[in-house]
Amino acid sequence: MKKIYFFALASLLWAGAYAGNPDRQGEAGATQLLMNPWAPSAGLHTLNTSYVSGVEAMRLNPAGVSRFAGTQVMLGYANYLQGADISMQAAGVTSKLGKNGALGFSVMSLDFGDIAVTTTEQPEGTGAQLNLSFINVGLTYSHRFENKVSVGITLRGVSEASSDVSSFGFAIDAGVQYVTGEYEEFKFGLSLRNLGSRMSYGGQALATTAPNPDQSADYNLTLQQRAASFEMPSVLNIGASYDFLGAIENQRVTLMANFTANSFSRDELGAGLEYAFREQFTARLGYRTDLDAAAGSEGTFADESPLYNGLSAGVGVKVPLRRGDLSRSFSIDYAFRNTRIYNGTHNIGISLGF
Structure with missing residues (x-):
């Protein structure tokens, strides 16, 4: 019955991912939901759908929350596209709930640096700074069935605003992970993310002044412009991984592959490798490419090439707070993702487990 439930959920998620119209590519908003502020998974180019766990699972596959x-x-920080003066900040917490359940809460925000306010009358700037607030908050519940199958769901609120215009919406993430093998070395994961309400902007910034049609009136009218609505960038992730154990004592090598179906952009395919020594030192390497989008190919414009040109790498160190007990530990991780423009994205994060 567990296998039946697993494949039924997988089929449901797959069908939901392809319910949209592929002709709408490039029309989604709220792209902050596609950014990854967590260093461990960023070092793998977010390819670890099958075995991600704990706080960072809320960003990729909520089923992994109960596996911690x-x-x-x-806590996570990322210098997004170094040189663009954009950064990501994130914080999250997960905790066991009962024997097999777990709850999680996360918040992520974007900082766009100093942006001068300009107008048609003052194109060089008014002296004021644009106040932007992009934030998303998620609440996750995950449940594990005797360690073989885990499922999870995240409810997320998304807000994008400036001082005089704003937009708000809700999104849902759902996922499943399956573990098998004598040493639980084979893992499979599937997640569907960013299914939610349409969003649209509103506020005083959309007001405009127009002449009064009443010629006898000596005042103008203020009209409210209606902004077009947009959808969230729904994504389907399918991943698998295998742990090579026992060749050398206290060491693990995990090979993974991941396919990402984007409803509003090109699909992606990637593979990664993670090496761990005693689960205290970890090195990560990933490669991801957009399908049907070879940069520089005939008929492809430069700005249509993938932002991330493939490679990512990361390292992590975990220090046990009590000798021999990694369930109580402090970790620090770093990741770098190479980009076609600017100088890449740098992630750094710290975590505490107890």
């Missing part, structure tokens, strides 16, 4: 034994607190 205990409570985890994580």
Whole structure:
């Protein structure tokens, strides 16, 4: 019955991902939902759908939240496209709930640096700074069935606003992970993310002044412009991984592959490798490419090439707070993702597990 439930959920998620119209590519908004502020998974180019766990699972596959034994607190920071003066900040916490359940809460925001306010009358700037607030908050519940199958769902609120215009919407993420093998070395994961309400902007910035049609009136009218609505960037992730164990004592090598179906952009395919020594030192390497979008190919414009040109790498160090007990530990991780423009994206994060 568990296998039946697993494949039924997988089929449901697959069908939901392809319910949209592929002709709408490039029309989605709220792209902050596609950014990854967590360093461990960023070092793998977010390819670890099959075995991601704890706080960062809320960003990729909520089924992994219940696979972290205990409570985890994580902070993340990313210098997005170094040189663009954009950064990501994130914080999250997960905790066990009962024997097999877990709850998680996360918040992520974007900082766009100093942006001068300009007008048609003052194109060089008014002296004021544009106040932008992009933030999303998620609440996750995950449940594990005797360690073989875990499922999870995240409810997320998305807000994008400036001082005089704003937009708000809700999104849902759902996922499943399956573990098998004598040493639980084979893992499979599937997640569907960013299914939600349409969003649209409103506020005083959309007001405009027009002449009064009443010629006898000596005042103008203020009209409210209606902004077009947009959808969130729904994404389907399908991933698998295999742990090579036992060749050398206290060492693990995990090979993974991941396919991402984007409803509003090109699909992606990637593979990664993670090496761990005693689960205290970890090195990560990933490669991801957009399908049907070879940069520089005939008929392809430069700005249609993938932003991330393939490679990512990362390292992590975990220090046990009690000798021999990694369930209580402090970790620090770093990741770098190479980009076609600017100088790449740098992630750094710290976490505490207990």
